[in-house]
Amino acid sequence: MALLEIKNLHATVDGKPILKGIDLSVEAGQVHAIMGPNGSGKSTLSYVLAGREGYEVTEGSVRLDGRDLLEMETDERAVAGVFLAMQYPVELPGVTGMTFLREAVNARRKAAGEDEIDAMGFLKMVRAKAKTLGVTDDMLKRAVNVGFSGGEKKRNEILQMAVLEPKFCILDETDSGLDIDALKVVSEGVNALRSAGRSMLVITHYQRLLSHIEPDVIHVLANGRIQKTGGKELALELEKNGYADFAEAAA
Amino acid sequence: MAENSSLALLTAVPAPTGGADWLSKLRRTAVANAERTGLPGVRTEAWKFTNLNALKALEPVAATGTAEIARPAAFADLEAVELHLSNGMLSHTGDLPDGVELVDLADPTAAPDWVSKTLGTIAETGPHPFTAINTGSFTGGVALRIKRGTMVETPILLMVDTRGQDAGGEQTVAAHPRVLVVVEDGASADLVELHTGAGAYVNNAVAEIVIGKDARLGHYKHQSESDAAFHIAMTAVRCADSSTYDAFALLTGARLSRNEVRATLAGRHIEYRINGGYLACGDQHVDTSTFIDHAEPDCASHELYKGVLADRAHGVFQGKILVRPHAQKTDGYQMNRALLLSREAEINSKPELEIYADDVKCSHGATVGELEDDQLFYLMARGISRERARAMLVAAYVDEAIDQIQREPVREAFRTAAADWMQKHIAGAPASEGV
Numbered sequence: 001m002a003l004l005e006i007k008n009l010h011a012t013v014d015g016k017p018i019l020k021g022i023d024l025s026v027e028a029g030q031v032h033a034i035m036g037p038n039g040s041g042k043s044t045l046s047y048v049l050a051g052r053e054g055y056e057v058t059e060g061s062v063r064l065d066g067r068d069l070l071e072m073e074t075d076e077r078a079v080a081g082v083f084l085a086m087q088y089p090v091e092l093p094g095v096t097g098m099t100f101l102r103e104a105v106n107a108r109r110k111a112a113g114e115d116e117i118d119a120m121g122f123l124k125m126v127r128a129k130a131k132t133l134g135v136t137d138d139m140l141k142r143a144v145n146v147g148f149s150g151g152e153k154k155r156n157e158i159l160q161m162a163v164l165e166p167k168f169c170i171l172d173e174t175d176s177g178l179d180i181d182a183l184k185v186v187s188e189g190v191n192a193l194r195s196a197g198r199s200m201l202v203i204t205h206y207q208r209l210l211s212h213i214e215p216d217v218i219h220v221l222a223n224g225r226i227q228k229t230g231g232k233e234l235a236l237e238l239e240k241n242g243y244a245d246f247a248e249a250a251a
Numbered sequence: 252m253a254e255n256s257s258l259a260l261l262t263a264v265p266a267p268t269g270g271a272d273w274l275s276k277l278r279r280t281a282v283a284n285a286e287r288t289g290l291p292g293v294r295t296e297a298w299k300f301t302n303l304n305a306l307k308a309l310e311p312v313a314a315t316g317t318a319e320i321a322r323p324a325a326f327a328d329l330e331a332v333e334l335h336l337s338n339g340m341l342s343h344t345g346d347l348p349d350g351v352e353l354v355d356l357a358d359p360t361a362a363p364d365w366v367s368k369t370l371g372t373i374a375e376t377g378p379h380p381f382t383a384i385n386t387g388s389f390t391g392g393v394a395l396r397i398k399r400g401t402m403v404e405t406p407i408l409l410m411v412d413t414r415g416q417d418a419g420g421e422q423t424v425a426a427h428p429r430v431l432v433v434v435e436d437g438a439s440a441d442l443v444e445l446h447t448g449a450g451a452y453v454n455n456a457v458a459e460i461v462i463g464k465d466a467r468l469g470h471y472k473h474q475s476e477s478d479a480a481f482h483i484a485m486t487a488v489r490c491a492d493s494s495t496y497d498a499f500a501l502l503t504g505a506r507l508s509r510n511e512v513r514a515t516l517a518g519r520h521i522e523y524r525i526n527g528g529y530l531a532c533g534d535q536h537v538d539t540s541t542f543i544d545h546a547e548p549d550c551a552s553h554e555l556y557k558g559v560l561a562d563r564a565h566g567v568f569q570g571k572i573l574v575r576p577h578a579q580k581t582d583g584y585q586m587n588r589a590l591l592l593s594r595e596a597e598i599n600s601k602p603e604l605e606i607y608a609d610d611v612k613c614s615h616g617a618t619v620g621e622l623e624d625d626q627l628f629y630l631m632a633r634g635i636s637r638e639r640a641r642a643m644l645v646a647a648y649v650d651e652a653i654d655q656i657q658r659e660p661v662r663e664a665f666r667t668a669a670a671d672w673m674q675k676h677i678a679g680a681p682a683s684e685g686v
Binding site (some may be wrong): 016051052053073074075077078079084086089090091092093094095099100103104107108111143154160164 | 345623624625626628629630631632633634636637638639643644646647648650651
């Protein structure tokens with residue numbers, strides 16, 4: 001059984017149909033990429049999976065490890081192992097990076113019936129992981145994402161992912177707004193998290209991210225449906241021809 | 252329109268008789284003013300958002316006797332010199348540092364000049380009936396003088412507590428604590444003022460603050476009166492050249508409270524900071540009214556208030572800044588932000604700028620908001636429950652105001668006090684060291 005199993009998923013935003021029947025299954029340990037033109041429904045898919053309010057599922061099912069994801073609240077999904085690295089990470093004035101991470105970890109421990117994490121050990125662990133991602137101590141002490149550059153925000157997302165060790169990661173346009181150096185750091189961070197038990201869904205408009213994070217499978221999403229599925233060669237094909245074929249197919 | 256209700260408050264305390272001429276004269280004028288104006292109604296502009304009918308219906312008796320006063324938990328570890336005002340009377344005096352002089356206002360007959368020439372000159376009784384009532388009938392209080400050039404390192408902790416003596420607490424009592432602080436030229440001190448109590452009572456407090464040239468006072472107030480209390484406070488401040496006043500008010504208690512702070516910036520290059528936070532729930536009414544008189548050029552005033560209103564709580568913020576024609580290069584900032592946690596919570600915000608100088612920088616603003624959906628989603632998408640996420644965001648919201656407190660150990664105590672309130676009243680709130 002696949003780790004994530006999406007069947008015939010339909011979703012609306014403000015009553016407008018955006019996802020129109022998505023079928024997708026991601027095996028444990030696999031990295032799938034979803035590419036597609038703007039407005040194809042890529043971000044909507046990520047929010048529907050994470051459980052954001054205002055994204056209404058009208059048909060279909062999503063299962064993680066066999067459990068019905070759509071039945072769960074946003075926080076329950078996160079505890080169950082879903083992680084969404086956001087395209088636009090939100091600023092949290094007054095909430096420091098360390099507090100944010102500690103609260104997130106303790107929420108998981110609480111759900112598992114464990115005691116709160118030891119503060120000193122946690123600090124050490126976070127610092128070690130932060131270092132490999134170029135997240136400074138200062139960034140951890142400051143309010144989450146407040147005054148961070150685009151690159152810092154994305155590195156901070158990957159740090160959260162590294163600390164929370166989710167089963168299923170969704171990376172929504174993680175490459176947007178990054179220069180080549182930041183893209184390398186972020187990609188290395190993501191690659192370091194690839195493991196046999198963990199799957200990823202990498203959502204991107206451009207092929208460039210996929211030369212750093214090599215996917216096992218690539219899907220083309222257009223007009224709310226997966227139009228084509230293939231291997232790495234599909235990304236190169238899209239790079240050359242663009243999404244014009246699919247836009248026409250959609251229209 | 253003199254109403255008996257004002258007299259009820261006035262007569263709650265036996266009018267002090269005898270004493271020095273200066274004091275008798277001060278009291279006579281105050282009583283006449285109180286009787287002339289009576290208690291304000293909602294048609295009085297300065298009180299249009301705060302209805303005093305419940306207070307007027309009371310027939311309080313004088314709070315008598317004194318009781319032990321315990322520190323609220325948040326302030327337990329703060330290194331400080333304690334002064335206790337129980338039912339308006341000085342009941343305990345800690346070891347005062349060198350350069351600090353204290354006069355018990357219960358018997359100011361033989362008061363030195365710095366008391367007799369200052370008391371009643373900063374807080375006006377004409378336009379302010381409650382101040383008039385306090386001035387006419389205070390039975391005790393404390394005057395503090397920080398002598399020229401003295402740097403007082405340890406904060407002075409003024410604990411003001413009001414409670415009836417009968418065990419049942421059925422009789423509403425009234426106290427009129429009076430405070431005078433004179434910080435002489437070049438001196439510096441921190442005053443932490445805590446207001447607590449038990450049962451039903453009216454705490455009608457007046458504090459007069461005089462800050463000399465190049466002097467500094469940190470003045471931090473936590474009002475956590477009992478649920479049945481009325482807290483009416485006037486703080487009147489006068490600042491001289493190059494002085495600093497750094498004030499903060501954390502208002503969490505009382506059924507109805509009015510915290511009024513009025514200042515005259517009577518010199519140049521003054522840094523005047525009054526910031527605060529008001530946290531209310533249930534049917535609490537919390538009124539903050541401030542007035543800043545920029546009388547001289549080159550002064551800066553900074554005012555940031557943040558409110559959290561839950562249930563049916565009602566907040567009021569009235570902030571007036573007057574910039575006189577002569578007060579060029581004034582830099583004034585005023586902001587009131589309120590977070591409404593329920594549909595029934597309410598805030599009235601009335602910023603007012605009156606500017607007669609043409610070369611000034613003044614900004615003001617008021618915002619009313621709810622918690623941001625995208626912030627809630629972000630926290631929840633990391634596994635944090637909705638309840639906890641809300642509480643974290645509320646705590647972070649209030650923290651921004653508390654960060655304004657310049658004196659660090661005091662700031663941490665206030666942070667804890669705010670967290671303690673949230674623990675009690677906001678589901679899922681983190682412990683005091685949480686955020």
